[in-house]
Amino acid sequence: MRISVTRTGGFAGIERRAELDTSGRPDAKHLQALAHQAVETGHITPTRGVPDGFHYEITVDGRTVHAADPNLSDAQRELVRTVLKEGA
């Protein structure tokens, strides 16, 4: 499963993007479960968020959803943190 996260906005207005492939990873099952939950609770259109808040575009196997701080679900939060930290 390919998961990509694009983060935009924030105080600095600097964009970050990272992608991760779950195949071969020891936590593949966990990440896949997170990805499913993240997509289920995501918005289909971009959300406005709050002043200086981050916006996230999460794409899982070609399906894209949107979310914005501080209103992420726990699954979205863990997923974007993992992908931005460990993805390339």
Next chain:
Amino acid sequence: MDANANNHAVSRTPVFCTIVPPHVLDKLARAEDPALADPARRTLERDALERTRRRITTVRGAAAPTGAPSDKPKRTIFDAERQENLPGKKMRSEGGQATGDDTVTRAYDGLGATFKMFLKAYGRRSIDDSGLPLKATVHYGEDYGNAFWNGEQMVFGDGDGEIFKDFTIPVDVTAHELAHGVTQYTANLEYFGQSGALNESLSDVFGSLTKQFQLGQTADEADWLIGAGLLADRVTGVALRSMKAPGTAYDDDVLGKDPQPATMEHYVRTSRDNGGVHINSGIPNHAFYLVAKALGGHAWERAGKIWYATLTGGELATDADFADFAQATVSAAQSQYGEGEEQRAVLDAWAKVGISDLRARAGAR
């Protein structure tokens, strides 16, 4: 943390929603052909506008003025303990002892400095001018490189240490967030496109003025930087934004180059970042700097008073664009100081950033 009500996507799709997916609109909005680009862009902007209207109405209703306005702030600092639940654990209330946590101390002092600047320079009593308690949460999230205003309180991350340090370090960042609250309670500028860039710029203006007020600096002495001291040592840059020279704050391998324009000629059209609110804010930021530089002395005095009167005067529409705002500053300069050097400085500044179609005299546009 519970998923917010806003997070339920499909079942709550609003009726005004367009059938064309936003990423397609996005692509169309960037198309060369204006017949394709313009309607797509308008749709994107309108949809986003509607969303903010609802949100702002919600958050505005939530925080009612409490008690008689005071000359003293009512600060409370909370600790999220690296989680992302708000507000978190209460660490210090107004008048309470320092906790030994420098981050809590900086947030407490930064809110105090901002409260003092708004009170002494403009007679404003807190965010709502009615003594609204100031709430801030620090240590938000894990390695969280951001700060924001959630409609009710300020939130600060510790930074990741690689790119950003602790967001409570620069007082102008703290003041920037508090100023978002002031804007919410006054002009309430839509956080999208040009009105969003004005919202951002006003936060940078009063952020920088808070720092200048605290240091007792004149316009010539000030650094006019936003976020100086925030970038980690390995980053090639001095701050996140420069009001004096937009586009020059950083140029780094990882961060890229500061994308801010100083003039309308280089205005950036994008749908990212709510339509480039942190990018195009460089233009009104630079206009303010030019007014302050031309008038000299303390920038919070004449230049700041003109901007403050514009923000709080009740004449700006929530979707005001740069030209609307510029015209309102010209009118504010006239009502505050007559048709003198202040108004000339304002007209000159806007002309230099590429907004020259302004009238010197008040009246219908």
